[in-house]
Amino acid sequence: MRFFGYLRVALFTTVNIVANGVTLGRYVWLEGRVKGGVFTNWARRFRYGPRKFVKPTTEQVIVELIKNVRRVRVFGSGHSFNAGVVSQEILVSLDDYSGLIWKDPDKRQIAVKGGTRVRDVIALLLDEGLAFSALPSHDAQSIAGILSTDVHGTGREWGFVSESVVRLKLIDGNGEVHECGPSDDLFEAAIGGIGAVGVISEVVIQGVERFNAEQKVQTKTLASVEKDLDRLLQRNDHLSLYLFPFADECRVNTWNRTDKKQSPLGDLREFVRTSVDALGAAWIGNLLAYTGLLRTVSSLVYGVEHGSHLILESNKAFNRTIYHLHQELEFTVPFEDTFEVSRRFIGLYEEMYHLGLPYAIFEVRFTPKQERTLIGAGRDRRSTWIDLVCNDSHGFEKYYAAAEDLVKEIEARPHLGKFCETFDQEYLARIHQDTFTEFLNLAERHDPESKFANDFTSRLFGRGTIRTSEAGSQP
Missing domain, CATH: 3.30.70.2520 (Alpha-Beta Plaits)
Structure with missing residues (x-):
């Protein structure tokens, strides 16, 4: 087992580097993707076939999808190390819901769709002579995914991608679209909430002069x-x-x-x-x-x-x-x-x-x-x-x-x-205390039927435990 594990790590790493090099950085082999109806995360450790795979192209399609399903999970790039992206029913990729929505050069702001990869947000900012004030160490994630997991970098005065967010749109489990900013409780629940309160569909980014x-x-x-x-x-x-x-x-x-x-x-x-x-x-x-x-x-x-x-x-x-x-x-x-x-x-x-x-x-x-x-x-x-x-x-x-x-x-x-x-839920409640209770209350309000739940989130939040009979039923 050690020998095969050793070879797997070595060969996969080598193939990824060669593929990235010969394409001049345009292709990354070790990324999450769905191929032939089968999802794999970036490390090829989570591999499964969801009952249905959907790639919406508009916000309205996402809204209608959420209104008419029993269970759904959304993934951005699959750059994850746990089962949070596993769906018992519908798996949604936002890859086709990406790109620039608008730009405001005077305010140094751009608005992008939730599926836009961070590397593509960077390119859009550079086109305007702008940049993120700072970044974490990887650029493969979607902007919605990187916020949903509250991805951080490192710094004396800067630490999180969310610090560059002016506001965002979120589609909750009721199919309602909310626009919220950093002072709103729904914004705080979405940042790091691993999708439990809704799908981040749009993000307004505050840029700085490129440097x-x-x-x-x-x-x-x-x-x-x-x-x-x-x-x-x-x-x-x-x-x-x-x-x-x-x-x-x-x-x-x-x-x-x-x-x-x-x-x-x-x-x-x-x-x-x-x-x-x-x-x-x-x-x-x-x-x-x-x-x-x-x-x-x-x-x-x-x-x-x-x-x-x-x-x-x-x-x-x-x-x-x-x-x-x-x-x-x-x-x-x-x-x-x-x-x-x-x-x-x-x-x-x-x-x-x-x-x-x-x-x-x-x-x-x-x-x-x-x-x-x-x-x-x-x-x-x-x-x-x-x-x-x-x-x-x-x-x-x-x-x-x-x-x-x-x-x-x-x-x-x-x-x-x-x-x-x-x-699990008991541990998160102990370390986060009142803010965890507030988070659960918001999740109950914005996803009362636990549409965004899977086994992973149910263990963490105690909501929407998946029953075998339910997982086998049609949406």
Whole structure:
């Protein structure tokens, strides 16, 4: 099993990089899609045939569909790590409901349909000389999907894509269209609500003047980073860390707005760097992990790793398209607990390593207080996000099962768009308290028949449990 899992990760990663390279970045093989009536998520782990697959082209078609079905789930790009996109009845793709609706150059705003991929929103902004103020690390998601999972980046003063949203339209379970802004409770329920209150059909984005970003990747000792973390956060617009098991070194990634000219061949150099990272994790990282050598050579490998220094268009600096085939379990803790909690999860990996775990890295990011969501993991406090990134091969489930137990023990807040197998309504109620109750009340009001429910959301929210007889009936 280890051998076949190793080959799967290595070959899938390689094919994805080659396909992206030969098409000059136009095609990404590792993306969620429906082909021949069968849905697969980006990592090819969730694969099933919904009873009916629909690709609406207008808002009115979406409204009529919702009014006339019993159960429906919507997916944007399938860039998900859990069963939230699985539908017992109707699966809807918004790929054909995408593109520009209007633009207002004077206000630096554009309105896009919910199915528009983030990379396409970026292109529309660039056409107007605009950009997002900042971005997370991936651009494959639809704008509706990235908001429904409250996707974050990292930054001293910026943290979430939702901060660039002026207002949005949402079609609820009654088939009613609502327009809401950041001060509205329905907006807060939609952000991070994984589709439980409705389908985001339109988003108004606030752009800023396009700019370059200076991206630096450096290797430092973990002890020095822990000592200087506050200074690093003050000196850089955006900061993230990669921590490694059995190593005293870590990778420090920084991004800063700059007036400097872009680096010669910067896009190509960035593609090569991210491709080498992905291939190294897939081929070498997993080989070292499964042969038991990771404990011995980890510090040596990371100690000699070369850094990078590039000036890129901001979206090219923030985003990366190429990843190795992996899984993610992510959660937040209060900022002051950053290193204590990181050490506990790295220590857990090291304790379980003898069981045959795959290669893993631990990505650490930072966000300011988030006030635009009811149940997003970054809600209402300065947060540290710890992402347990394991190669998608034999053994990761063992580690994640133990890690989820530890998450619950320390009462961390899970990212509901990532691996999420044992969290339930009781746990979410405990960590979110009154805002979770408010969220459930809004879900009951805007989806009284639980049309947007599936087994995954029923476990998390306690609404719309799917019965076998119901799943087998016609809409």
